[in-house]
Amino acid sequence: MNWKEKAIAITSDKKVRIGFGIGIFVLFLWFLLKPKPVTSETARVTKGTYQQIVEEEGITRVREKFTIFSPVSGILKRLHKHAGESVKKGEVLAIIKWDFDKPVYSPIEGKVLKVIRESEGPIEMGSPLLEVGNTNQLEIAVEILTQEAVHLRPGNPVQIDGWGGERLAGYLKLVEPAAYTKISSLGVEEQRVRVIVDFTPPSTMGEGFQVRCKIISDEKKNQIIAPTSALFREGENWFVFKVLKNKAKKIKIKLEAKSGENALITDGLIEGDEVILYPGEGIKENVKIR
Template sequence: MKTKVQWRRQIVFLLIVAAVGWGLYAGFREQPVAVEFGEAVRAPLRVTVEQEGRTRVVDRYVLAAPVDGYARRITLDVGDAVAAGDTLVALEASRSAVLDARRHAEAGARVAAAQANLAAVEQRVKAAEAGAALAAKELERMRKLRASGHVAAEAVDRAAAEDERAGSELRSARFTVATARHELEAARTALGFAAAGGKGEPVLVRAPVAGQVLKIPRKSEGAVESGQPLVEIGDARALEVEVDVLSADAVRIRPGTRVLFERWGGDGALEGRVRVVEPAGFTKVSALGVEEQRVWVIADFASPSETWQRLGDGYRVEASFVLWEGEDVLQVPASALFRDGDGWAAFVVEEGRAVRRRIDTGQRTGLVAEVLAGLKEGERVVVHPDDRLRDGVEVSGR
């Protein structure tokens, strides 16, 4: 019969053996891989192209000296409001320049060309008036159909945007007529001074339209040459946005594409519509010294004018061109996906283990990707999978 000492020694030995066995098991047992988890969720998804842009006045006019002469000091300041017909600069014509017979003939030719240009732009006004009237009727018709439930709200929005665009074109055409009349008056003035031998009253350079002074190249008096810019004016209430985007992104943007203008200084985002994607690109050197091919995209504001009237010419905005959007889209973090042949795959967490599964994806942004097949809402995936992960490996959250 064993004594108490022998029983104690046997128990201690068994405990030592158990501890050694557990240590060997824990040491050689495969440890769970610590990973970060993501989840497949349903949420709105928007695919955009984001670039920095700037505002500019739609119709701006650079008033130049119609003849060689001596300009008196300009009393206006940048930002001053001017009315159509206001005198901006008084110019004393140079006699020696206007008595030349060749310049007399050139002045007569410029008058004829200005008359022809005025007739052409007046026809543009008639066409723009017809387009604006049609757009207004279409908007009214769409609103009635929307009230009766026959069309979607998007059709009304498109009709409203078209009405706004037609109105802008009409205003621009009328400004063009005013400019053409101003050019005709300037040409007649030059011809009149040529016929008078440079004698008579000073040439008065007048504002062709109402607006604000945007730029004055030189305020001081002095000699000027024919065609030299004197004052630049425009209607600061009529703005558009110019954005230069990569040519690879420009091919995905079309006229009518929705734009969101953010971080412009006011509350919320402003909405706009792309009017023109220019057909010619240009080369621009990036901040990293890389040459890039870029394209100018011109967009109009679609938000009510009172929300963006605090903007002026040359103000900075962040433009987001909406290429695609959905309200209820199954999506996962894009960092959970990795290449699997010619497709995509992800490690899905099932009962604490990572299971490799092929995923069919749709639209993608820099952060998330749309899931078309392969995942269900609520399933967890491994974010940023590394080379430690294999199919069936036990995982744990960090």
């Protein structure tokens, strides 16, 4: 009997056909039910300089602002300057008719920041007229949560962004000694303290500009840095899922600090390790990762 005849004999056997069908069905079920690879975003652990950053929005303000008041009671005749105009020290800003025309002078060289009284007419002594200041001498006031402010020291470097121009450099000049209560946008009471940032402003920046300040409170070189989004906590311990041979491996780590997108790791990971970002419910031990 040749091989063709043998093949026909085997396939004509009813038991063989049933077994063959069962095998195909089992194979189909296995293929249907086998765990599917989970699509995940991953990133590499790096080694470099870790920076502990406190990031908040701030507002520029003139270091020394002068409010000009009416020196006498009389008739305000006119203002000689408008908001935004430059003034010289000793330049006439306004004229008040008293027993005689009494000029009001600028105490500094700078710009008119704000006109408080624009219209002519009667005015009482001590009434505010306008504000002047030197916009070449700006500083930034930033409101920091008290639990973050305790780590800040005068001299800390500051990166200034978000004002519409290139990144600027500054340093922390002062941490005010008294905190205050402020209501957050979510209606939560917060204890904050004001810190002052010194910097060299560009000519296009003025008072009241909103900026984003990154205050670097600490810096460590040659450190293992992992993405904060890869970390998750169980009880008092921190873990990540590391990718090994295309499978997820749960790894316990030692976390020293977190700041923004970066976490300082002192044990459990090495440079080049691939970790899973934003591990959800589908990420478990030995799950295949795609």
